[in-house]
Amino acid sequence: MTNGFLMRVAVLGAGVIGVTSAYFLSRAGHDVTVIEQGHHVAAGASAQNGGQLSYSYTDALAGPALLKKLPGIVLGRDPALNINPPLDMHWLRWSLGFLRQCTAAAHRQNTASVQQLALRSQALMEDLVETTGITFDYRKAGKMVLLDSEKSCRNAEQSSAMKRDLGCEIELISWQEARQIDPALDAMTRPYAGVVFAQNDAVGDSQQFSRALANWLEEHSKTQFLLNTRVTAVGRDHDGKPVVHTTRGKHEADAIVVCLGSGCQQLEAVSSVSARIYPARGYSVTLPPGESPNTVSITDLSSKVVFSRLGERIRIAGFVDFVGNTRSRDSHRVRGLIGAAQRVAPKMADYEAPEIEAWGGFRPMTANSRPLLYKDNDSGLVYNAGHGMLGWTLACASGHEVAQLV
Numbered sequence: 001m002t003n004g005f006l007m008r009v010a011v012l013g014a015g016v017i018g019v020t021s022a023y024f025l026s027r028a029g030h031d032v033t034v035i036e037q038g039h040h041v042a043a044g045a046s047a048q049n050g051g052q053l054s055y056s057y058t059d060a061l062a063g064p065a066l067l068k069k070l071p072g073i074v075l076g077r078d079p080a081l082n083i084n085p086p087l088d089m090h091w092l093r094w095s096l097g098f099l100r101q102c103t104a105a106a107h108r109q110n111t112a113s114v115q116q117l118a119l120r121s122q123a124l125m126e127d128l129v130e131t132t133g134i135t136f137d138y139r140k141a142g143k144m145v146l147l148d149s150e151k152s153c154r155n156a157e158q159s160s161a162m163k164r165d166l167g168c169e170i171e172l173i174s175w176q177e178a179r180q181i182d183p184a185l186d187a188m189t190r191p192y193a194g195v196v197f198a199q200n201d202a203v204g205d206s207q208q209f210s211r212a213l214a215n216w217l218e219e220h221s222k223t224q225f226l227l228n229t230r231v232t233a234v235g236r237d238h239d240g241k242p243v244v245h246t247t248r249g250k251h252e253a254d255a256i257v258v259c260l261g262s263g264c265q266q267l268e269a270v271s272s273v274s275a276r277i278y279p280a281r282g283y284s285v286t287l288p289p290g291e292s293p294n295t296v297s298i299t300d301l302s303s304k305v306v307f308s309r310l311g312e313r314i315r316i317a318g319f320v321d322f323v324g325n326t327r328s329r330d331s332h333r334v335r336g337l338i339g340a341a342q343r344v345a346p347k348m349a350d351y352e353a354p355e356i357e358a359w360g361g362f363r364p365m366t367a368n369s370r371p372l373l374y375k376d377n378d379s380g381l382v383y384n385a386g387h388g389m390l391g392w393t394l395a396c397a398s399g400h401e402v403a404q405l406v
């Protein structure tokens, strides 16, 4: 219970962030209503993401390494990154803010801050799984980040040392050692200079998690989910009480938690927050295992492709496209993703499978890669948004934190 009062809390958005917020709010004793425009829970960015619970690899996107590569990226020389947004004020402000975060000091601070949140998430996730008993192909698989140069290894050793100081179990191991841990690596196209290994990182299907947790909440608490209901405005009624306006009428609450991900952009009342979030399109395909499927989750750093084994499926995800809200190049980018995956790991998945589940989603990116977790004192709104590349990883700690803020 927060401040000693039990409240009626409206959570806006039923992605993984909204559902975990509902869980921790309900555990604090509040009556929660989650309002979601989609037909289902977790139909946005939380649907078919990479599945990595990347508790030890929280490196901010903005940093000196990316800055150096930026001219090539803008010229279209990096197939994994595409920068071609509409040149409006939103992009100009956001991208200037991003460039300011590209110093070594900012990169270190942003990475460390998200790292602490991720470690709290890890403990809270284990507790949640034990309490609820929900299943979602969750497994402490460990994670490897494959590095293709000595320079990347030196940088990774520095950043791993900082993470160990924060409590992470992470180490730089040789290619030989990595192949002993996961023999599937023998079938990679080429050897690597080194590998960052985090044995406690996990994998899980964030859509299955969100849906199972929503069902559990409906069964075990007073939480309800209003699906097919779009939030059109938020404000206060004549008594000063928070009110949510939706396509299905007015919903009164004592507190409102905004978990709209990239959807913040569509809501005028949260424009101060949406200006700080830019959508970055990414893609995934889900395939049957190939001849040599991985057990550890794998990130190939140079191609920016991740491979996660979720039960008997291989989820391959990647690419970061700053192209505004367009989805027009999805099929082209998905083909590119499959090609990139097949080039580095030809036997990991069955690329010739007759049915390939392809997907695209908008990561809600902040310039500094830190999520927005705070209460706005003027409007009274509590924000839990802007989790970028790591919303699945950070969901539990973020939900737990906002439950203390209402």
Ligand SMILES: Cc1cc2nc3c(=O)[nH]c(=O)nc-3n(C[C@H](O)[C@H](O)[C@H](O)COP(=O)(O)OP(=O)(O)OC[C@H]3O[C@@H](n4cnc5c(N)ncnc54)[C@H](O)[C@@H]3O)c2cc1C
Residues within 6 Å of the ligand: 012, 013, 014, 015, 016, 017, 018, 035, 036, 037, 038, 041, 042, 043, 044, 045, 046, 047, 048, 049, 050, 051, 052, 053, 054, 229, 230, 231, 232, 259, 260, 261, 262, 263, 264, 266, 267, 281, 282, 283, 284, 306, 317, 318, 360, 361, 362, 363, 364, 384, 385, 386, 387, 388, 389, 390, 391, 392, 393, 394
């Ligand atoms: C290709 C890809 C791979 C990724 N891989 C990983 C990974 O391996 N590990 C990791 O930790 N993270 C990963 N992520 C990031 C992660 O998926 C996101 O950070 C996370 O899903 C964001 O969750 P969210 O709940 O904030 O947003 P969403 O899941 O988008 O949820 C927001 C919800 O709000 C709803 N909504 C929006 N507007 C309204 C409105 N007006 N009224 C009512 N409802 C509304 C939407 O329908 C949606 O359901 C990946 C993302 C992508 C795209």
